[in-house]
Amino acid sequence: MDEKVEPFFDEVIRRNPGEVEFHQAVREVLTSIGPVLAKHPEFAEHKIIERICEPERQVIFRVPWQDDAGEVQIDRGFRVEFNSALGPYKGGLRFHPSVNLGIVKFLGFEQIFKNALTGMPIGGAKGGSNFNPRGRSDDEIMRFCQSFMTELYRHLGEYTDVPAGDIGVGQREIGFLFGQYKRITNRYESGVLTGKGIQWGGALVRTEATGYGTAFFAQEMLKVRGDSLDGKTVVVSGSGNVAVYAIQKVHQLGGTVVACSDSDGVVHDPKGIDLELLREIKEVRRGRVRHYAEQRPDATYVAGGNPWDIPCDVALPCATQNELTGKDAATLVRNGCIAVAEGANMPTTPEGMRTFAEADVAFGPGKAANAGGVATSALEMQQNASRDAWSFGRTEQRLAEIMADIHELCFATAEEYGMPGNYVAGSNIAGFQRVAQAMVSLGLI
Numbered sequence: 001m002d003e004k005v006e007p008f009f010d011e012v013i014r015r016n017p018g019e020v021e022f023h024q025a026v027r028e029v030l031t032s033i034g035p036v037l038a039k040h041p042e043f044a045e046h047k048i049i050e051r052i053c054e055p056e057r058q059v060i061f062r063v064p065w066q067d068d069a070g071e072v073q074i075d076r077g078f079r080v081e082f083n084s085a086l087g088p089y090k091g092g093l094r095f096h097p098s099v100n101l102g103i104v105k106f107l108g109f110e111q112i113f114k115n116a117l118t119g120m121p122i123g124g125a126k127g128g129s130n131f132n133p134r135g136r137s138d139d140e141i142m143r144f145c146q147s148f149m150t151e152l153y154r155h156l157g158e159y160t161d162v163p164a165g166d167i168g169v170g171q172r173e174i175g176f177l178f179g180q181y182k183r184i185t186n187r188y189e190s191g192v193l194t195g196k197g198i199q200w201g202g203a204l205v206r207t208e209a210t211g212y213g214t215a216f217f218a219q220e221m222l223k224v225r226g227d228s229l230d231g232k233t234v235v236v237s238g239s240g241n242v243a244v245y246a247i248q249k250v251h252q253l254g255g256t257v258v259a260c261s262d263s264d265g266v267v268h269d270p271k272g273i274d275l276e277l278l279r280e281i282k283e284v285r286r287g288r289v290r291h292y293a294e295q296r297p298d299a300t301y302v303a304g305g306n307p308w309d310i311p312c313d314v315a316l317p318c319a320t321q322n323e324l325t326g327k328d329a330a331t332l333v334r335n336g337c338i339a340v341a342e343g344a345n346m347p348t349t350p351e352g353m354r355t356f357a358e359a360d361v362a363f364g365p366g367k368a369a370n371a372g373g374v375a376t377s378a379l380e381m382q383q384n385a386s387r388d389a390w391s392f393g394r395t396e397q398r399l400a401e402i403m404a405d406i407h408e409l410c411f412a413t414a415e416e417y418g419m420p421g422n423y424v425a426g427s428n429i430a431g432f433q434r435v436a437q438a439m440v441s442l443g444l445i
């Protein structure tokens, strides 16, 4: 990290004790932006770093609800509205027992720069709860979502703050949240949430967008190197929304995904993951990847296994933060992996990123590679505002263009700053510049 930037980072640690994931996300961005500050002294004058690292607003609230046995449960809700220089706050809600303020802040911070890279008018935010949806009935999920929205609604609005899904929050949860928002406000304000069902204001391709976008980004990185996904062996971690549609797009682009996972274990299917079976298990039955292996004679399941031990040409981490360590990266490099695109947010540890850089592996960081989800959310907002509905083909085409543009922006910015092929630096610098310039223009707010 540039020595001029270090004091800002020390101050972030001092003001946010114990929030290790937030520190990690800030460190990654600050490590990249030394040369930007040298080129733009006005950013220091306007105290952009100090302001950008401090959320505009943080809300923490009690979420009381009753389970099916009549027992009262108390969870904690969060919404961190990080930066609105480019547009209304935008970012998903995560329901997972690991959620705490530091996790929400890391995700919100990343979201600022990711959203800037899309070129759409959206600021950065994130939210969620430590509520654990696993094993809960539909009724319990509904009661929790209603209680969560009963507090959150007062902070939202189509021009104010627009949440979407993330881990543990899919179309079912967005439906319950939207229903409660509508009931409390007496407004059918479609643009207040994205990831809605297509019958009630959702956009085609939003469900697929993050996974598709990640595969498109991998394809763009390979194209620069005179290569493509065609014929490649791919490993995807996770088996949720992002993973499933990354698998689908890789298959459509001629690659073969041979493994995926959940937090219990890994399934290895050398002939290629049968997507219809996986979707039926995950989306209809809400089952586990071990159920997949039970129905596919050629597939093997390893409880507690590590997806990165399986040899592949391309790795797509699509589960959660810090799931791919330095050791995993070394294994992937040893096994001949040439490209990594992050579908998840911050899945690769700093040591893992260093290992990939040293081995010249094409590495697409999450804030660029998984930006297709939020970009398509912005397309959903656009359709809601104009009371329009685009076709699947038109929306997917737009998504592919946006991902190619993000790739080009990160690639060109890395070149401009003398770090060719470094998408981490390219994405951090390009995203930071857009937000910083807007903050300067808007004055001291």
Ligand code: NDP
Pocket (backbone or CB within 6 Å): 165, 166, 167, 168, 169, 210, 237, 238, 239, 240, 241, 242, 243, 261, 262, 263, 264, 318, 319, 320, 321, 343, 344, 345, 370, 371, 373, 374
């Ligand atoms: P889902 O809840 O649909 O799926 C998450 C998947 O990751 C599941 O297979 C889950 O397994 C696994 N997983 C979650 N936590 C852990 C953990 N601690 N250890 C191991 N496996 C874990 O979430 P999404 O697919 O929506 O999100 C996945 C990642 O993509 C997240 O990092 C998210 O922030 C990021 N992302 C999502 C976007 C979206 O549009 N949905 C947009 C941009 C980024 P299990 O079922 O066992 O918990």
